[in-house]
Structures are given as structure tokens and as C-alpha cells.
Amino acid sequence: MNEAKKKRLIERGWKIGSVEEFLQLSPDEAAYVELRLKLSDSLRVQRQKKNLTQVEFAKLVKSSQSRVAKMEAGDSSISLDLLIRSLLALGASNRDLANMIGQDEHGTAG
Amino acid sequence: MNEAKKKRLIERGWKIGSVEEFLQLSPDEAAYVELRLKLSDSLRVQRQKKNLTQVEFAKLVKSSQSRVAKMEAGDSSISLDLLIRSLLALGASNRDLANMIGQDEHGTAG
DNA sequence: GGAATATATGTCTGATTTGACATAATCGCA
DNA sequence: TGCGATTATGTCAAATCAGACATATATTCC
Numbered sequence: 001m002n003e004a005k006k007k008r009l010i011e012r013g014w015k016i017g018s019v020e021e022f023l024q025l026s027p028d029e030a031a032y033v034e035l036r037l038k039l040s041d042s043l044r045v046q047r048q049k050k051n052l053t054q055v056e057f058a059k060l061v062k063s064s065q066s067r068v069a070k071m072e073a074g075d076s077s078i079s080l081d082l083l084i085r086s087l088l089a090l091g092a093s094n095r096d097l098a099n100m101i102g103q104d105e106h107g108t109a110g
Numbered sequence: 111m112n113e114a115k116k117k118r119l120i121e122r123g124w125k126i127g128s129v130e131e132f133l134q135l136s137p138d139e140a141a142y143v144e145l146r147l148k149l150s151d152s153l154r155v156q157r158q159k160k161n162l163t164q165v166e167f168a169k170l171v172k173s174s175q176s177r178v179a180k181m182e183a184g185d186s187s188i189s190l191d192l193l194i195r196s197l198l199a200l201g202a203s204n205r206d207l208a209n210m211i212g213q214d215e216h217g218t219a220g
Numbered sequence: 221g222g223a224a225t226a227t228a229t230g231t232c233t234g235a236t237t238t239g240a241c242a243t244a245a246t247c248g249c250a
Numbered sequence: 251t252g253c254g255a256t257t258a259t260g261t262c263a264a265a266t267c268a269g270a271c272a273t274a275t276a277t278t279c280c
Contacts, residue, residue, distance in 0.1 A: 025268060028198035035194070035204050056177040064239050069258050079237060079267095081190045084145070094145050099211025102205050165226060174269050177230050187235095189267060 009033060013076035035101060039083040040074040042100040046090045047072075061089040119143060123186035145211060149193040152210040156200045157182075157207040171199045 014033060025033065046067075047057050054068040061068075063086070071078050071086060087097060122212075124143060135143065157167050164178040171178075173196070181188050181196060197207060 021185025023265095025241080028195070028201075028233065031198050031204050032195055035207070038204075053255080055255095058239095062239085064241080064255075066259075073258075076258095079189065079191050082237080084190055085138070085142055088141050091138075091209055094141050094148075095212050097145070098208040101211065105230070131260095163225085165225095172269085174271080175227075176229075176271080178224095178267065183228075185229090187267065191237095192268080 004074055007036065007075070009037075010073050036078075036080060036083065037074055038100055038103065039080070039087065040072055040078075042092075043083060043090070044072040046087065046092065050090070057090075061086045113188065115147065117186070119147075122184050146188075146190060146193065147184050148210055148213065149190070150182055152202075153193060153197055153200070154182040156197065156202065160200070171196045175189075 015029075047054075050062070054065045054072075058065045058068045063082070067082075068086075069079070071083060084097065088098075133135045157164075162170070166180075167179045168175045173192075177188070177192075178196075181193060194207065197210075202210075
């Protein structure tokens with residue numbers, strides 16, 4: 001995980017576990033956070049591909065605009081559950097999800 | 111989704127949405143439930159591969175035996191979040207997850 | 221059969237996540 | 251610049267999910 005990404009996470013409320021240290025993640029915690037980032041980013045991409053505003057999208061997934069904004073921002077108050085259900089509601093298949101998740105990195109060149 | 115699987119789900123508390131009908135799932139709901147099943151099943155496989163009892167495993171992922179049993183049973187009181195964090199705790203990588211999720215079907219011949 | 225081990229099911233209480241709402245910030249365009 | 255549309259951030263009560271515990275049901279071995 002590169003530095004830009006770390007910084008982004010800290011701003012989003014990620015302290016994780018109870019590590020006092022500066023985002024010192026265990027491998028599985030890191031994988032978890034990476035995973036969420038991939039899905040957040042995919043979510044925004046998919047929404048924009050469909051030319052939906054956050055408000056329209058919120059209606060589609062039966063949530064609210066504020067929640068959508070937070071989904072896309074990778075906010076720590078959003079669960080993987082919600083991210084995934086939203087992607088599915090957008091029409092993604094499980095295979096699509098697998099592709100999103102399995103990719104190495106996804107355009108966060110640092 | 112085949113019939114055996116449906117039956118299994120109904121027993122696990124899956125009514126979803128507020129459909130009165132007999133497990134009449136929309137495509138995205140179906141994909142969501144399928145996804146959970148894949149992860150549940152993988153979880154059991156991975157645990158057994160490591161020769162861990164549910165109790166040992168529970169300790170490893172900082173949960174309880176009852177919760178582990180429910181994870182593996184695909185119980186509706188378990189979130190995707192917990193399933194995925196547990197798989198990661200077991201040592202799975204995001205790529206591993208992608209493989210679990212992307213597979214077509216996985217041995218539920220009916 | 222019975223004991224030991226493993227897994228399943230039900231139910232509490234507390235913690236987290238939810239959608240909703242208010243409101244602030246940012247963008248696009250005349 | 252100002253206005254409308256879009257996106258971001260903060261807060262809340264209600265709903266969901268968490269670990270823990272009790273207890274029931276397998277499963278395995280003698």
C-alpha cells in the first residue's frame with residue numbers, strides 16, 4: 001500500500017484495531033482496507049459510467065446521498081456489506097466483483 | 111440457483127427484502143446470497159484444511175464458536191464483513207477471495 | 221450404552237451500521 | 251459574480267450485527 005493511499009485512509013477515519021501507531025496494519029487488516037478501497041473506487045466508476053448522480057444512485061440502492069458520498073469516499077462508517085450490495089444493485093455480477101477485487105493495484109500510481 | 115440451495119437458505123433465515131413469496135429473489139439479491147454461500151463454504155474448507163476446530167478458529171478470528179458455526183451455516187445474522195474478515199484472518203489474500211467469488215458454481219450438484 | 225469432543229441453535233446486551241436529515245463545500249454555466 | 255446542481259461532512263434514532271453464553275445435537279471412540 002503506497003503513501004498516498006495511507007494518507008487518504010487516515011483522513012477517512014481509519015485507525016483500525018486499536019493501533020496507536022501511524023497506520024501500522026497487519027497483513028489481513030491491510031488486505032481488508034485495500035479491498036474496501038477497490039470497491040469504493042469501482043462504485044464511483046460504475047455510477048459515473050451509468051451517468052447517475054449520487055441522489056439518483058441513492059434511490060436505486062435505497063440509501064441516501066450522504067451515504068453514497070461516504071461509500072465512494074471510503075469512509076470507515078460504511079460496511080463491506082453495503083459496498084457490495086450497492087455494486088450488485090448497479091448490475092455487477094459476482095464475476096465482476098471478483099475482477100474488481102482480484103486486480104493488483106488499480107490506478108493509484110504514486 | 112438450484113432448489114437444494116434455496117431450501118438450505120430458507121432454513122437459515124433468508125426471507126430478504128420483504129418478499130412474502132417463496133424466496134423470490136431479484137437478480138442482485140440472488141447474487142448477494144450466492145456470494146455469501148460461496149464465502150461460507152470456502153470458510154469451512156479453509157478451516158478444515160488447517161485442521162482447526164471451530165473453537166480454535168473462533169479464537170484466531172477473535173469471535174466465538176457459535177458465531178463460527180453460523181458463519182459456516184450461511185446464517186443471515188452474519189454479515190459479509192465478518193465472513194471476509196475471517197477469511198483474511200485465515201490467511202487468504204484478495205486474489206484468493208476473488209477466486210472464491212468468481213467461480214461459477216462450486217460443488218452443489220443437485 | 222456412555223464419555224469426550226465437535227458442531228449447531230437460541231437468546232441476551234452492547235456495539236456498529238443504517239437511512240434520513242441538515243448543512244457546507246464544490247462544480248458548471250450564463 | 252450568482253444560481254442551480256452536485257457532492258461532502260456531521261449527527262441522530264432505529265435497525266442490524268457483534269461476542270458471549272447456555273444448551274442441544276451430532277460425531278467419534280471405548
